[in-house]
Amino acid sequence: MVAKTFGSAVSGVDANLITIEVNVGQGTSFYMVGLPDSAVKESQQRVESALKYFNYRMPRQKVVINLAPADIRKEGSAYDLPIAMGILQASEQVDFPELDRYVIMGELSLDGYLRPIKGVLPIAIEARKRGFKGFILPLENAKEASIVNNLDIIGVETLQQAADFLMGELEIEPTITDTREIFYHSLDENEFDFADVQGQENIKRAMEIAAAGGHNVIMIGPPGAGKTMLAKRLPSILPPLSLQEALETTKIHSVAGKLGKNGSLLAQRPFRSPHHTISDVALVGGGGNPQPGEISLAHNGVLFLDELPEFKRTVLEVMRQPLEERKVTISRAKISVDYPANFMLIASMNPCPCGYYNHPEKECVCGPGIVQRYLNKVSGPLLDRIDLHVEVTPVKFDEMTSTRKSESSKSIRERVIQGREKQKQRFQNNPEVYCNAMMPSHMVKEICQINEAGKALLKTAMERLGLSARAYDRILKVARTIADIAGSDTIKVEHLAEAIQYRSLDREGWAG
Structure with missing residues (x-):
């Protein structure tokens, strides 16, 4: 007899439907075909032990398991549960009338209990898209999958529970999550606040500009000046995530x-x-079984590289x-996977190996x-892609001991959101662009127009600092963001002057 169950294979951040066909007939061999990797092939031992634990039997006949489509590589141990359900149905030990209406995934332990798996959310999205009634999976993953509505999420702890549910002998209430309530309830929960930072007003200003326009930032300063503390507080002033993000x-x-x-x-x-x-593969993603790297895990957020050199x-x-490009493509001989990587890069570094070059009090001992x-150690092309270069100076004792309250992240965030609203209106006809930092060059010429006085100032800066064409574009983008925060429709000379001063590392002779 042939039985069919349905699982899924994750590729990139999306899932593909996998049909697991089980045929039990005459013979004594066990075959698994359809490009399974070692973890999938080893499921035979896990499935056999789990079936025996609940008094089922592994057929002593010819068992052929096909994972279709056969040209997609199947990886991981999450196919254990659908294979076990298929074997039970094909060997006629049980009858599952609604087996083809559920996507089933889960790793079995030897005693039949289910272990959590990866990639549950994209699998649930694909199951709903394909019109399945529900998704049977380990209980620990049920809350994650329940983000997807209009799909019955059936969390089970053991193989027996899954079998009883499919036979209709056990009723399991689908896991339901009010996604919008969780989302809106957690929007303003931030661990860190700029109110804790004494002094450093110029750095806070740079962070505000960066958050408002989605710009990359590098901070240069001595150890203990507060670079890491400031970077950790940046997410608290970024606009809240949309539900889609x-x-x-x-x-x-x-x-x-x-x-x-x-x-x-x-x-x-x-x-x-x-x-x-960190290795380059861990940062951008990849590996034999491609996985997202740190830049993709920072998607829609902040990637902080401390001690950049x-x-x-x-x-x-x-x-x-x-x-x-705000995405990363992992290419292999037989597969190419795209991961989104739209992040803000925040980097920090000491000005020299000893850390005290340009320090107002301590002397640098570097030769x-x-x-x-x-x-x-940090290449010019990488620095070119960073919009704001900010010099961080040590906080003075009077500022550290001051009782004056610093501005909170909440009030800074309000100005950032106002700036982003102006950009949202500006780019409403360009869905791929939603902040100033993402503007392509042709759009910069149209949107970031400056008057004659501004052109003269920028020309002088370009000649003295030896700036590249990319740096020129980035100065205009930062100036546009500064104007947005100020509520100005045009880029004024003062906005341009402030943007130019954030190119510290382009200054000739900065490092002697």
Whole structure:
């Protein structure tokens, strides 16, 4: 007898429907075909042990399992449960009248209990799209899958529970989550607040501009000046995620298995801070079984690279293309996978190996040329893609001990949202562009027009700093953002002057 069950294979951040066909006939062999990897092939032992634990039997006949379509590689251990259900049906040990109406996924332990799996959210989205009645999966993944409405999410703990439910002998209430309530309830939950930061008003201003326009930032300053503390507070002033952005972000974290036990919709913008020993594959994604990297996990949020020159050069250079295209393509001989990577890059670095070059009080002990060599660890093309270069100076004692309250993230965020609203109206006919930092060059010429006085100022800056054409575009984009925050329809000379001052590392002789 032939039985069919349905599972799914995740490719990138999307899922493909997989039909699991089980045929039990004359013979004694066990065959599994359809490009299964080692983890899928090993399911025979897990399934046999789980079936025996609940007094079912593994057929001592010829068992052929086909995972269709056969040209898509099947990876992981999540096919255990649908294979077990198919074997029970095909060997006529049970009768599942609604087997073809459910997508079934789950990893079996030897005692028949189910372990959580990755990529549940895109699988649930695909199941609803294909018109299935429900999705049977491990109980620990049920909350994550229930983000998708109009689909019965049946969380089970054991193989026996799944079998009883499909036979109609056990009633299991579908897991239901009010996605909008979770989303809107969690929007304003931020662990860090700019109200905790004393002084550093110029850095806060740069962060506000960066958040309003989606610009990349690099902070240069001595150790202990507050670079990391300021970076951690940036997500608290970014505009709240839209529901669509939250779903995109949650899908990526689901595929990477980062949602954790009973994970649900991510309502906060992600903040990723990888260590400087990270490999290029871990940063951009990839591997034998392609997985999203840190830049994709930071999608719609912030990627913070602390101690930028300590990262391997190859690691930093692979970011150049994703910073421009806002996606990363992982190509292999037989597969090509796209992961979204629309993130804000926030980097920090010391000005020299000892950390005290240009310090107002402490003396730098680095020898001649060492400072420049240290800065050269970060390539010019990468710095060109960073809009704001900000010098961070140590906080003075009077500012640290001041009782004056600093401005809170909430009030800064209001100005940021106002600036983003102007950009939303400006780019309403361009769905792929929704903030100033994303403007292509042809749009910069149209939107970031400046008067004669502004042109003269920018010409002088270009000649003195030796700026590239990309830096020219980025200055205009930052100036446009500053004008948006100020509520101005035109870019004024003062907006342009402030944007130019955020190109510190382009200044000739900055490092002696």
